[in-house]
Amino acid sequence: MSQVKSKNLESKCVHAGIEKYEFGPVVPPIYQTSTFQFENTAHGAALFKGEKNGYIYTRMKNPTVEAMENAVADLEGGYKALGCASGMGAISTIFTALLKNGDHVICSKSVYGPTTTLLATIFSKFGVEVSFVDTDIDGEIEKAIKPNTRVVYVETPGNPTLAVTDLKKASDVAHKNNALVVVDNTFMSPILQRPFEFGVDVILHSMTKFLNGHADVVAGIIVVKDEEMYSLMRKTLNQMGGVIDPFNSFLVHRGLKTLAIRMEKHTINGQKVAEYLEKHPKVEWVRYTGLKSHPNYEVALKQHSQQGGMISFELKGGYKAGEILMDNVKFCLLAVSLGGVETLIQHPASMTHLTMGEAARKEAGITEGLIRLSVGIENYQDIIDDLEQALSKI
Numbered sequence: 001m002s003q004v005k006s007k008n009l010e011s012k013c014v015h016a017g018i019e020k021y022e023f024g025p026v027v028p029p030i031y032q033t034s035t036f037q038f039e040n041t042a043h044g045a046a047l048f049k050g051e052k053n054g055y056i057y058t059r060m061k062n063p064t065v066e067a068m069e070n071a072v073a074d075l076e077g078g079y080k081a082l083g084c085a086s087g088m089g090a091i092s093t094i095f096t097a098l099l100k101n102g103d104h105v106i107c108s109k110s111v112y113g114p115t116t117t118l119l120a121t122i123f124s125k126f127g128v129e130v131s132f133v134d135t136d137i138d139g140e141i142e143k144a145i146k147p148n149t150r151v152v153y154v155e156t157p158g159n160p161t162l163a164v165t166d167l168k169k170a171s172d173v174a175h176k177n178n179a180l181v182v183v184d185n186t187f188m189s190p191i192l193q194r195p196f197e198f199g200v201d202v203i204l205h206s207m208t209k210f211l212n213g214h215a216d217v218v219a220g221i222i223v224v225k226d227e228e229m230y231s232l233m234r235k236t237l238n239q240m241g242g243v244i245d246p247f248n249s250f251l252v253h254r255g256l257k258t259l260a261i262r263m264e265k266h267t268i269n270g271q272k273v274a275e276y277l278e279k280h281p282k283v284e285w286v287r288y289t290g291l292k293s294h295p296n297y298e299v300a301l302k303q304h305s306q307q308g309g310m311i312s313f314e315l316k317g318g319y320k321a322g323e324i325l326m327d328n329v330k331f332c333l334l335a336v337s338l339g340g341v342e343t344l345i346q347h348p349a350s351m352t353h354l355t356m357g358e359a360a361r362k363e364a365g366i367t368e369g370l371i372r373l374s375v376g377i378e379n380y381q382d383i384i385d386d387l388e389q390a391l392s393k394i
């Protein structure tokens with residue numbers, strides 16, 4: 001077992017969460033078991049009463065899952081983490097744990113589509129009220145606060161507009177009004193953005209994206225700051241049942257080891273591709289947090305250590321131009337999702353945000369020629385060459 005605990009993130013990526021296991025493996029073994037044997041009734045009783053440390057049943061706790069959870073908690077500077085079956089599993093668990101009938105949520109307007117749907121159509125059935133707000137605009141959260149506001153839910157940078165919310169300001173306003181701040185940190189990862197340092201209460205990730213990084217797992221995680229919140233979330237997750245399994249935990253933990261170097265390369269490539277697109281005559285505008293033209297550039301510089309690989313841009317020529325670009329890329333892969341080693345491109349109006357309808361898209365700032373690009377870790381010239389030939393077809 002590594003004797004030295006490093007405070008440096010790239011070292012944590014490699015070492016975090018690894019405990020001492022039988023036979024001294026360098027990597028946590030995959031405990032692919034649903035349940036664990038008790039030595040006798042007294043041992044079983046002690047485990048159930050929480051008097052002894054150990055394992056009972058994999059939905060409650062599993063050593064492979066725990067190793068990955070500890071690694072992510074360490075990377076975020078949190079107390080503990082809870083592995084979930086998907087990012088949406090993490091989000092729905094958090095809302096279930098924190099909200100009750102009559103509570104009000106303030107949610108960023110530009111968020112992952114299913115998060116909007118979850119609040120607007122499922123939690124509303126249980127009497128939860130929601131306001132979708134431009135949390136990236138100063139003063140908008142404060143204006144939306146009500147006496148029953150319990151949660152301020154922020155995704156930053158937001159999907160797909162890359163709007164950046166000032167987390168320190170959001171936390172200050174929420175706490176002044178006895179509300180909690182929950183942040184979806186999927187786009188940045190703990191390497192580039194550290195929400196707890198700005199006062200945030202709960203962090204979540206879709207680990208399907210950068211944390212795993214290899215487009216071969218669907219998973220999510222919740223990270224909390226203290227035992228009280230951990231216990232509430234753990235009880236909720238245990239009853240709701242949407243936990244991650246040991247094999248996916250193993251894959252995510254393996255992915256985490258290269259997270260820091262991947263994020264560095266995503267940033268190098270993201271900057272190059274964004275600068276290329278910004279000069280292109282067929283591109284109306286580019287949103288990338290590393291460009292001076294980003295409306296929240298100053299906040300992004302303060303809040304992110306590097307700018308990552310997520311870009312959105314608007315084509316001149318709207319929906320049709322979007323279709324032509326999608327049908328002509330040959331190196332970038334035409335697929336939804338993001339945060340993997342491969343460059344993925346998608347057109348929200350005809351794909352992820354299609355069913356919203358044009359009016360709701362417009363309201364959320366999702367224009368018809370908007371393209372979302374998740375820049376991978378390939379050679380950036382290959383990405384640029386592909387965009388060049390595909391853009392020439394428009």
Ligand SMILES: *Cc1c(COP(=O)(O)O)cnc(C)c1O
Nearest residue numbers: 086087088112159186206208219
């Ligand atoms: C993908 C994504 C989610 C949902 O995660 P799943 O793992 O697909 O359930 C939530 N938030 C953001 C920002 C995402 O990109």
